[in-house]
Amino acid sequence: MPSTDVTATPFERSAMADDLRATAHGRAAPFDVLVIGAGITGAGTALDAAHRGLRTALVERDDFASGTSSKSSKMVHGGLRYLQAGDVRLVYEALRERQRLRRNARHLxxxxxxxxxxxxxxxxxxxxxxxxxxxxxxxxxxxxxxxxxxxxxxxxxxxxxxxxxxxxxxxxxxxxxxxxxxADDARLTLAIAQTAADHGATVLNRCAVRNVERRSDGFDVTLDIDGESVTVPTRAVVNATGVWADTIGTDDDAPPTAVIxxxxxxxxxxxxxxxxxxxxxxxxxxxxxxxxxxxxxxxxxxxxxxxxxxxxxxxxxxxxxxxxxxxxxxxxxxxxxxxxxxxxxxxxxxxxxxxxxxxxxxxxxxxRPTDSSGNPTTADLSRRHAIDVSAAGIISILGGKLTTYREMAEDTVDVVMQRLGRPERWWRRLDLRRRTVGLRLAGSSRPPNAPRGSTEHHLWSRYGARTDDVRALIAAHADLGERLVPGYPYLRAEVVYAVRSEMATTLHDVLSRRTRLQLFDRCAALDAAPVAADLMAGELQWDEAQRTAQIDDFRAWSEHEWVSVLGQPAPQRPPAHMESNDASVVTN
Structure with a gap:
């Protein structure tokens, strides 16, 4: 039966890492399935598996949505051009999933x-x-x-x-x-991962897979948790690493047969x-x-x-x-x-x-195989997904679209259930309570009666029902109601919340994915870096050398991206009239 005991589980790295260690040392049961890759597909797969009652782990070598899932066109759509290409089924499925996402993640x-x-x-x-x-x-x-x-x-x-x-x-x-x-693709991915945790999944970022070894009743997966090597047993492994799919496998296994x-x-x-x-x-x-x-x-x-x-x-x-x-x-x-x-x-x-x-x-x-006319362009390739099972039994989910992540995850977990000897009867798919079709994602709630651009609407559009948790930080420390950087709506409290409740561990996490400041305005993100680093240092116990290293690393990455790509200095800041609210402070 699907998991029905759902609570807002603390989304904390230390607790998640401890659960992985307990599993490795035999103090907790082996996982039924371990999902590698916490983009939107991997997060969705972990949620579907946990919702079906499987003991589930989701691990990511970098940060949630750090790859493709934070760098999309941010569209939740059917794809009009796919209809023009005659792929009516893909459009129908995507439009159906679009409506489900609008209902299940109303704030995002x-x-x-x-x-x-x-x-x-x-x-x-x-x-x-x-x-x-x-x-x-x-x-x-x-x-x-x-x-x-x-x-x-x-x-x-x-x-x-x-x-x-x-x-x-x-x-x-x-x-x-x-x-x-x-949709904000990065925050949508994060909300899915949080919902998976609420349903009992063990979810951890900055946890690289070092080795996958086949054994008689499943796999041993060796993880790097903050420099510590930990080997956890699991009955099934799902490779949801997207373009990195052929980097995952056992020593004697072949990469996925489908070509990415x-x-x-x-x-x-x-x-x-x-x-x-x-x-x-x-x-x-x-x-x-x-x-x-x-x-x-x-x-x-x-x-x-x-x-x-x-x-x-x-x-x-x-x-x-x-x-x-x-x-x-x-x-x-x-x-x-x-x-x-x-x-x-x-x-x-x-x-x-x-x-x-x-x-x-x-x-x-x-x-896909091509005819004698030659190779297709990338625009011609299928946005459909494919599921591949390697000789060693690793299940890879490949391709697909952001909009249809839930359907991709459901199909993948169907294969997991078959591999575990627990295939579900076709008629059980008609019982929507057993599926994630109507499952509300973390924070999903009705919009507030507040104008767009207001602080209340800004917070709701990012945290939904969990907005009160951010406001509680401001109530306890009024200075956290100040804006992170002039001219933009992000608050200092959001940095603290990102560390405490969203597993942010680097400036890149906060400025590129928890907020999207780096994608709006690279100069503003650089201006915000010292302030954000001060706030993170207090939460993560960074010393001055660590704080400085974070700022230097973020600046070096940003400068390298800009100068090497565009060959010139950074752009100008927003017009001065847009900075009229830079000193505003939010109070509870």
Missing amino acids: VDTLPFLIPVMTRDGVVSKKLAKALNSALWMYDLTGGWRIGKLHRRLNAQQAADHFPTTTLERLSGGFLYYDAS RPAKGVHLTVPWELVRVDVAVIIPVRRDKRSLFLVPWGEYPDGTFSHVYIGTTDTDYDGPLDDPPVTTDDVDYVLTALNDALDTERVRQVTVDDVTAVWSGLRPLVD
Whole structure:
């Protein structure tokens, strides 16, 4: 039976590490399944397994969502282009999962309108193709888009211009508005891992797998826990490491038979004032007939949009898998497409000097056999997932999309149950209580009656029902209600909470994933680093040398990324008028 005894388990590294040690030394029962990799797929797999009552462990060599799952386009969507490619089933499944995520993680998943401009020339859609697009959008709505509560609609030129006032109005003949959703991918992954812990899973970051050894009744997995070698027994192993899948196996095992073909996706962030879109906009890339998203993102404390991110590229990648670089070609590709979409006679071109942040991630696409026409591009590869069982019995979950992580996890745990000799009857899948279909994620709650941009809404959109835990820190120490850095809504209390309740152990964890400051504004993140380090030092008992090393490491990483990629100094800070709330203090 699924686990029904659910409490908000303290999400603490020391307690989780102690449970792994107890298992290694025989003071606790072996695990039924150990999941390697705490991206969204691994976290979802651990949650599904724990919910079914399996004794479950989830380990991650770095931080939760430190790979692909924090560097996506942050879309929770069906994928309109998959429908255009004829993959109706994938779109249907994704739209169904989108609705479940909107219900189960209300604080993290937002409805996001998308505008497809119709142009007289040089657009994603011309007037001649508008009728065909309208038909495709009706199919999208009928396939499952209607679940969001709104159907697409056609706009005239003025209505489209109201949403995208910086585009070339002379070429704009109208547009279509349809609805999908977006989410903070890193915080969504964290919430799934927290929910797995609430259902009894042992969850630990900064816990690298050093060896997997097959034995008669399962596996011995050797872990590195803060420099200590610990070997834990488990009956099954799931490899959910994404593009790193072929690095996991026993000494005599073969890598997964399915081929993972990494595709690099690059995004740039620029100040909102330069683009001024109030919905996501799809723009064309003239050089290769692809398209990019312009997505308004983030809020200043006065409630206005702070940034727009633009992406994503989609290119083959065969370099080092950790921290794939953003190249000058990537930047030129994105900025050229953006400037082609702007009316540069009325507004100035966006240049490299305007870029406030960049990020690059690798999508683990599952390659398929090709015909005599040659290799497909990464855009042609399947976003479906595949499950591979190696000769040694390691179960690998490969490919897939962020939106369909829950379904991927469910399919994976079905295989785990079979390997454990506990296959579930088909009719049990009809009992939704046994599944994670309606399982609310940690923090999921109704929105507060507070305006966007307010501190109350900011905290709810990150912590949901656990907002009171952050406010309790401020009630105990009023200085924690101060902003972490001028011009942005993040509070000092969020750093302390990240350490105490979200397993943050480095500045990178806090500034890149618990907050998204590094993805909004690299300069602001560097400014915040000393303050955040002071707060973390008090929580983690860092001495001055450790505190300084954390700051130096973060700065070195940030400078290397920026200078090596863009070959120039960092961008300017936000306009001064956006810093009007920098001294505001939140009180309980």
